[in-house]
Amino acid sequence: MSGQFARYPSLVGRRVLVTGGASGIGAGIVEHFLDQGAHVGFLDLDATAAAALIARQPEGAAVEFRRVDLRDIPAVRAAIAELRDALGGGFTALVNNAARDDRHAIDEITPDYWDERMATNLRHQFFCAQAVKDDMIAAGGGSIVNMSSNSFLLGQGGMPAYTAAKSAVIGLTRALARDLGPHHIRANTVYPGWIMTERQLNLWMTPEADAKRAAGQCIPDRLHPADVARMVLWLAADDSALVTAQDFIVDGGWR
Structure with a gap:
């Protein structure tokens, strides 16, 4: 469906950090912020x-772009x-978008693989927020958007470490909202549904x-x-x- 979409004067000149911004959902986010006149850095x-x-x-x-492995927190801070x-x-503004939904069976998971999945899908969200919170405090406020997934809401199997990490994003978001709210920093969670990125179309469609x-x-x-x-x-x-400490599901009403 085509349509006319909102312009946000407050985003003009706003400096925005996006993780996982090179492709898929992240690239769409980067391009939409740039179209609004924002200044965007992505990892x-x-x-x-x-x-x-x-x-x-x-x-x-x-x-601006910097290549970095988000599992390497000192490198993330430097970038x-x-x-x-x-x-x-x-x-x-911070958009914690980066993640990997690689499939994995229960019996294949080792402690090292579990820890790596948490580092890939959850840990960097906190440390990116930590790295920019003082920017937002100095500016008198800001917005953090953490990406979850509707996969755990649907009870999707085949990737328990991923769905565990994505459900944990909710708790992280609400903790950040509470702790940073006095500084007028908002934190919210977005749950994408099955988004038709090149990766999804190539691997699982x-x-x-x-x-x-x-x-x-509900809407097919x-x-x-x-x-x-x-x-976002x-x-x-x-x-x-x-608006803070809230959940926003963008999945066409998939239940």
């Missing part, structure tokens, strides 16, 4: 996809500091799976990164100034 491991994303932007777009310098100031998805959703249309990005824009803008 990812995929430098090739990041370069392609930047090349697609209009000349003069305020976007955020570099992006802060490159964009000319502190971040007042089949006619049977698509039919099951359509039957499960396929979801795309833009559908998630528009929710509102949460980062001043329009949601008193």
